[in-house]
Amino acid sequence: MAEPVTSSYGSNPYYTNDRDFGDFSDHVTVWIDKHIGAENTYESIKTKFHDNIQVLQSNNPTEHEIDDESMLCADQDMLKKLSDQVYCLKYFSTPKQGLQYIHDNPHKKIFFISSGTIGEEVVPQLVGLSQIQGIYIFCGFISKHAEWAIDYAENISAMLEHQDDLLERLTRDIALYVETKGDQHKEKQELLKARNCYAWAIKLLNRGKMLGDNGTAKLIDRITKKLDEVHSSPICPSEG
Template sequence: MSSCTPYTEDDDRNVGKYSDHVSVWLDSHIGEPENNRELKALFRKITQPLETLTTAEANIDEPIMLDDVVLRSLQETVYRLEIFDKEDTCLEFIHANGDKQIFFISSGSMGREIVPKIADLSQLKSIFIFCGDISHNSVWAMDYQEKIMAMVTHQDDLLLHLTKCIAEYLKNKGDVYMNNDEIFKAKNCFAWSKKLLLRAEQYGHTRLRNELKNIEDKILWAETGQASYCA
């Protein structure tokens, strides 16, 4: 592991700029501020790679000296989950953040209206439909099956799919940094990916042996410089 280095805006260790993703959730009920507060707090916590939730995760993290105030500010402003209850404000946010790669969640009814408007955007990484009737919503969703990663009825399944997709994206970001010899950035992205995979495994009630083995090999690749570990 690398030694601790103070955080500065211009430092190569500015962890707030290592990834360019944001999650967006549109639901007329869940999006209301007073509704489903615990659910939204859980999703924000689990999908936030800057959070460190357990001792095991602390051992995964790359050591970097961040002031608590700075860290909390980063957790609230980058790699975040934005939740909306109205389509127009959701679309406004998406178009105002054209530099962000978006993981998008929607209810079935609102998805039917908004997905045709955003499906072709290059910034849209994945779509997840959280609904009560998959068979009913599958009718309109068939036209967008290349972008819709999952249609689920249970929150644990949604959390599993979303967290795994973000972990995969962070792993790929790490690969790019490794190929550009930006090792510290790569190690952070790989560490975050592993943290998210461990959380997905817990809340998805499933084993992710292959995914975890792959990211552990990449972490070793970053630490040793032996690319063969990443095959």
């Protein structure tokens, strides 16, 4: 569970256990790259990725319309602070740092990105971990890394040479994972959590569409139907 972010107006967390927006999903993206992982470098790329995959923020009025009312009513400054803790990108410049974070957070579901060279070292250490949701190799020349990568073809989600292709694929995969979290909450009758997860998934898929993902329409329709179903169901009193 995310650490409660406290308001400057008091010591109580701005959300209750029922509305712990940092605990509705459990995913995070880990990117290991000696260049991108360094501080104060490639800020435009980092900002672009953050803005595209962070579900706790809305980038335009249309996204505000998608957000669940419970999130719209939350303290937006606190949500912004929380967005640096959960559902975000964690950058590391060395395999040791990145692997340490993964091992220190066994409850997190990891979407993993690395260069081809680092991937050759790290991917063999990831394939046995159930927390790994996706492995993405971002490199300039795929053919250069095909020899080692072929041994992990069933584990590597994609090998990509362009950052926009990487972001498009990553955004879709996170959206589909968040949809499954919504399904789990719905099954448990945690309808407020389900509503938020479905709304987040739709928001992510719309962002992917803007990046050029032409396969989002049916996915958005499917998740919208699920969202409509939970909207028509009464929320348990404990979810308020």
